[in-house]
Amino acid sequence: MKTTKPNLWENETKAIKATQVAFDISTEAQKKLKLMAIHNDLSPSDQMRQILGLPSKKPVRPRLTISLSLDDYEILAKHYQLDPEDKLAIKERAAIEIIENVLDK
Numbered sequence: 001m002k003t004t005k006p007n008l009w010e011n012e013t014k015a016i017k018a019t020q021v022a023f024d025i026s027t028e029a030q031k032k033l034k035l036m037a038i039h040n041d042l043s044p045s046d047q048m049r050q051i052l053g054l055p056s057k058k059p060v061r062p063r064l065t066i067s068l069s070l071d072d073y074e075i076l077a078k079h080y081q082l083d084p085e086d087k088l089a090i091k092e093r094a095a096i097e098i099i100e101n102v103l104d105k
Contacts, residue, residue, distance in 0.1 A: 023048075 025033075037047035046056040068076070070084075077084035080093045 033047055034044050037044045040047060040050070041058070042050065042056070043059070043062075046058075049056040073087060073090060074084050076082075076090045076094060077086070080090060082089050082093065084090075
């Protein structure tokens, strides 16, 4: 008996087959690329795709990411006087702090 994947899984399969590629370029080139991306309202990876003539989509919900370890959550929980297990509350407080910090500059 052959099972068929629903259509909505086809894009997931394509995404799984994608390979992340890292480019070693100078710090100066990285800064210029990032600034170019900002001016074009793109992520640096989408800016690179545009330079290379590859298709890209504008993000529906643009966001910045950060990797947080369990130790990082502990530090932030102490800083915000929150339970280290309450990762959502920590994320919300961190977002507020980041936004307030960058808008004050």
